[in-house]
Amino acid sequence: MTPTATPIHDVIGVGFGPSNMALAIALEELSQASGKSLDALFLDKQQHYRWHGDTLADGSEMQISFLKDLVSLRNPTSPYSFINYLHQHGRLIDFINLSTFYPCRMEFNDYLGWVAEQFADRARYGQEVVHIEPGVNEGVVDHLQVLSRDSEGQEQLYRARSVVVSTGGTAKIPGLFAGFKDDQRVFHHSRYLFGIRQLPCSQGAPMRIAIIGSGQSAAEAFMDLHENFPSVRVDMITRASAMKPADDTPFVNEVFAPAATDLMFSLSPEGQKQLLGEYRNTNYSVVDPSLIERIYGVLYRQKVSNRFRHSLLCRQQVQAVTSTPEGLVLTLRDLSSGQENTHRYDAVILATGYERNTHRNLLAPLKGYLQDYTVGRDYRVLTSPELKATIYLQGFCENTHGLSDTLLSVLPVRSEEIGKSLYRTLEKNAAPAPLTRLHAEIAAGA
Ligand SMILES: Cc1cc2nc3c(=O)[nH]c(=O)nc-3n(C[C@H](O)[C@H](O)[C@H](O)COP(=O)(O)OP(=O)(O)OC[C@H]3O[C@@H](n4cnc5c(N)ncnc54)[C@H](O)[C@@H]3O)c2cc1C
Structure with missing residues (x-):
């Protein structure tokens, strides 16, 4: 037309x-x-x-x-x-x-x-x-x-x-992983179910999977892999010092009331920035507290049984990623000691948020x-x-x-x-x- x-x-x-x-x-x-x-x-x-x-x-x-x-x-x-x-x-x-x-x-x-x-x-x-x-x-x-x-x-x-x-x-892909767009071993959490279906673990094959991030999406992927894919071992890798809870308490929750929009709009740009920062832990890089408790329970039971399947690697910065015939090698920098270590994975899930x-x-x-x-x-x-x-x-x-x-x-x-x-x-x-x-x-x- x-x-x-x-x-x-x-x-x-x-x-x-x-x-x-x-x-x-x-x-x-x-x-x-x-x-x-x-x-x-x-x-x-x-x-x-x-x-x-x-x-x-x-x-x-x-x-x-x-x-x-x-x-x-x-x-x-x-x-x-x-x-x-x-x-x-x-x-x-x-x-x-x-x-x-x-x-x-x-x-x-x-x-x-x-x-x-x-x-x-x-x-x-x-x-x-x-x-x-x-x-x-x-x-x-x-x-x-x-x-x-x-x-x-x-x-x-x-x-x-x-x-x-x-x-x-839209899925936020860290620069280090930009070159892996066509590699089905690396995918953003927004494609989680599709991505997992393409991997051998969906047929029960053993795999080591890294999840990058420690927010709600990362935590949900961790729990799904733990419960539904017994052949998978997971490392959750995060720059944060701990998995942090989403603040869902009632006074704080008032920031989501319609009236809060008027308040926010009335502020100066600096005031708006300050308010967003103050309430960031209601929505960004945080996890529902009950899910945190379930994940903590999973990791605790590993200690009791002395059989270690998953890890939560905190204060770790991904410095490099290379593709080798044996898998994807991540270089992780420990933010406390500055020490670098390499880890090999069969797949990487990017729970790195949205733009x-x-x-x-x-x-x-x-x-x-x-x-x-x-x-x-x-x-x-x-x-x-x-x-x-x-x-x-x-x-x-x-x-x-x-x-x-x-x-x-x-x-x-x-x-x-x-x-x-x-x-x-x-x-x-x-x-x-x-x-x-x-x-x-x-x-x-x-
Ligand atoms: C995994 C996940 C869980 C979430 N859970 C919650 C929650 O529990 N509570 C909550 O309040 N919020 C949650 N959110 C936030 C979420 O943004 C909102 O819930 C809600 O989806 C926003 O609606 P929307 O219509 O603005 O955007 P979207 O839901 O993202 O919808 C956008 C639509 O636009 C379409 N589209 C995109 N680009 C184009 C294009 N170029 N042309 C045509 N169509 C296009 C897409 O196909 C999509 O259907 C979650 C977000 C994610 C990613």
């Missing part, structure tokens, strides 16, 4: 994970309230929806209450709540009997898939957005051209008056119009006046909006804030049209 023959949607959501699913629900509610619905389309590169699908090991659990689903904080009566999902699947009573706020991640993935199915008419899967470009009309950018590619490399052009970029994080910069790559063609990807309180990217089309970011605003930004914590509230802002800006940019009372309220920012 030529650009001019392509329909212009009101909004295109790039990525259809929890952030944009929450937005789809919020837009549905706003349309019911205002009597005017926006023409929204969501594009996702996955063929079918999965929530971090290759990390869903049997024992992995949520780090957040199920009440922080896609809707309940804003609208506990929504049909898209986790409780309604349980009810619809005939498991509400069994879930209550579990006496937990923390479902397994496999179940939350199923919940999200159930929501996604209900928006199937507004979603296109297998569409990886590669660029978002200006659509110029009489000197102003009044729409955006969203270019995507399917798994066969076929390109498709979409157009919209607004885009909401919610593409999540958040895809928005910069996707929006690069618009860079000249943007104020270095800075966003306002409504998550709208600040732009020069020639850019009338609007761009919103979800999951890339941690520095200004706080630690919840990359998590599930404030999704119901954030999606409504973005939804209302979308109504306002689309209304402003469009020719005047009669408004219903509720719609007028939204347009006025009520």
